[in-house]
Amino acid sequence: MSVFPDKVLYPPNNPIGDLVRTLVPAPFSDVLNGGLAIFSLLALASLTPVVLIWLERKVAAHFQARLGPMRVGWHGTLQPVADGIKLMFKEILKPEGADTFLFFLAPILPATASFLVLTVLPFDHHLQVTDLNAGVLFVIAASGLSIFGVLLAGWSSNNKYSLLGGIRAGAQMISFEISLALLMLLIVLLSGTASLRGIVLAQQGTILDWWIFKFPLFGLVAFILFLISSTAELNRGPFDIVEAESELTGGFTTEYSGISFAMFFFAEFVNMFVAAALATTLFLGGFLAPQMGWGMLDRLLDAVPGFVWFFAKTYGVIFIYMWFRWTFPRLRVDQLMVFEWKVLLPMHLFLLAVAGFFITMEWIPL
Amino acid sequence: MNTTSSRQNSMTPGSPQKQTPASSLPSGSYFKRIVSGFISLLRGMGLTVTYLTDPRTVVTQQYPENRATLLMTPRFRACLTMVRDETGAHCCTACGLCEKACPNGTISVLTMKDLSGRKMLGKYVYRLLQCTFCNLCVETCPFGAIVMGQNYELAAYDRDALVLTLHSEEDEPHA
The missing domain is CATH 3.30.70.3270 (Alpha-Beta Plaits)
Incomplete structure (x- = not known):
């Protein structure tokens, strides 16, 4: 079944890949293109935390009527570099009796998980490493790895604070993973495809054709619920019970120092980018321009490359995450669990049922 | 959760034992609580965004530079x-x-x-x-x-x- 019969078909090839294909013979061009793709994703994964750490500190400071870093570089722009150098030169400590292999493996897993999700994200119609048919399934499966890293870190540290933090993190992330999966399923149901590129292309048209508005009212509710669930999944405030620096001595990262701690720290920020990018892809039309339905303006907006829109929307969602974190007080563990199992989960199931009803009644134009 | 509800019961001994499990939340029906909670969250976000956007609210002093x-x-x-x-x-x-x-x-x-x-x-x-x-x-x-x-x-x-x-x-x- 062709889902988008009379819509614009975006070409999946990009000029750089085509150029490589014309210059280099067949088997090597694919290897070279794959290498370029991995390199650009690595660059993105390592630059995103640098930007986000600075942004988080500045935004947090201004939310609290402070200024934040001002000394290193213009308005503290070089602060992440200073932080990074500090973390690199710190001694890496391993507690006595810790499981060496798992202790050093654990920090790598969350970073790997977020990197894997980056490979299926459509940054633009021609900027996607691979377009899996079951892209949403892959996202859910890959982001499960980060829970594994957190649990291993808590267990292998041989420290009761780490273990408690790890168990809390595991419980929280597994619970909210269910919510996120249900919301992704909702979008899959509405779009009729599980490929992330397909989901974006199903939102073509004006701004009202994005899933946040196209599924009347419920789309907006679903978007807000997605923001809440992904905030909990990211272990960010107000759901940062895992870290809870005032209560838990740093949770599962208690025993980590130097570059192993930096890996957790970096993964946290890449994860935030990935979650915001998923919210953009599923609800805000991904790389599509926010068209209003006015001829001139639409052509102007369309002239801007898709990845600019993608990053603009993603950073908008990231700003909302930061807004949440620096406004709301932290929840208690039992409140968090009650919230997930008694409020969010029934709401998501209800939304799913409503979506199914809308589709059988053919109230949503495909 | 249990400690909270028992504390509330002891504070109001005459009230009937009809406590909801999530008794730490404000009173009202389930949906009313969700809506009123959501509104209060939005109000909080409105307050913090005024701090973010209004540079006059910044209290930090850049001491050695602004000594005068x-x-x-x-x-x-x-x-x-x-x-x-x-x-x-x-x-x-x-x-x-x-x-x-x-x-x-x-x-x-x-x-x-x-x-x-x-x-x-x-x-x-x-x-x-x-x-x-x-x-x-x-x-x-x-x-x-x-x-x-x-x-x-x-x-x-x-x-x-x-x-x-x-x-x-x-x-x-x-x-």
């Missing part, structure tokens, strides 16, 4: 100083109440006699090293002769430089 225009709050307490009028005269009677009020032995009021034989202030020694800026001496003084000043740049290379003489009759020009 630094804003000090009136309640800020630093080095103890003596109140003097335009002729440089103080109104201390050397009663020694401040010395007694000080919990750390920071102040020493050394007295002397004037020509008519009345007790007067000879030397007022203030040991900054021991001072915790608790303001008790200022509050005790019946004459308002001393006040907590606003000069906070008090670092010195020598301990002796931190034993200050706020008044000495020997140094006075008219003595």
Whole structure:
């Protein structure tokens, strides 16, 4: 079944890949293109935390009527570099009796998980490493790895604070993973495809054709619920019970120092980018321009490359995450669990049922 | 959760045992609570976004750079100083109440006699090293002769430089 019969078909090839294909013979061009793709994703994964750490500190400071870093570089722009150098030169400590292999493996897993999700994200119609048919399934499966890293870190540290933090993190992330999966399923149901590129292309048209508005009212509710669930999944405030620096001595990262701690720290920020990018892809039309339905303006907006829109929307969602974190007080563990199992989960199931009803009644134009 | 509900029951012994499990939430029906909670969250977000967007709300002072225009709050307490009028005269009677009020032995009021034989202030020694800026001496003084000043740049290379003489009759020009 062709889902988008009379819509614009975006070409999946990009000029750089085509150029490589014309210059280099067949088997090597694919290897070279794959290498370029991995390199650009690595660059993105390592630059995103640098930007986000600075942004988080500045935004947090201004939310609290402070200024934040001002000394290193213009308005503290070089602060992440200073932080990074500090973390690199710190001694890496391993507690006595810790499981060496798992202790050093654990920090790598969350970073790997977020990197894997980056490979299926459509940054633009021609900027996607691979377009899996079951892209949403892959996202859910890959982001499960980060829970594994957190649990291993808590267990292998041989420290009761780490273990408690790890168990809390595991419980929280597994619970909210269910919510996120249900919301992704909702979008899959509405779009009729599980490929992330397909989901974006199903939102073509004006701004009202994005899933946040196209599924009347419920789309907006679903978007807000997605923001809440992904905030909990990211272990960010107000759901940062895992870290809870005032209560838990740093949770599962208690025993980590130097570059192993930096890996957790970096993964946290890449994860935030990935979650915001998923919210953009599923609800805000991904790389599509926010068209209003006015001829001139639409052509102007369309002239801007898709990845600019993608990053603009993603950073908008990231700003909302930061807004949440620096406004709301932290929840208690039992409140968090009650919230997930008694409020969010029934709401998501209800939304799913409503979506199914809308589709059988053919109230949503495909 | 159980502790919370039992505490609430004990506070209202006459109320019927119809507590919802999530009793730490405000009263009202399930959906009413969700809506009112959501509205209060939005109100909080509105408050913080005014802090973010309005640069006048920033309270941070960039100290070494803005030394000339630094804003000090009136309640800020630093080095103890003596109140003097335009002729440089103080109104201390050397009663020694401040010395007694000080919990750390920071102040020493050394007295002397004037020509008519009345007790007067000879030397007022203030040991900054021991001072915790608790303001008790200022509050005790019946004459308002001393006040907590606003000069906070008090670092010195020598301990002796931190034993200050706020008044000495020997140094006075008219003595």
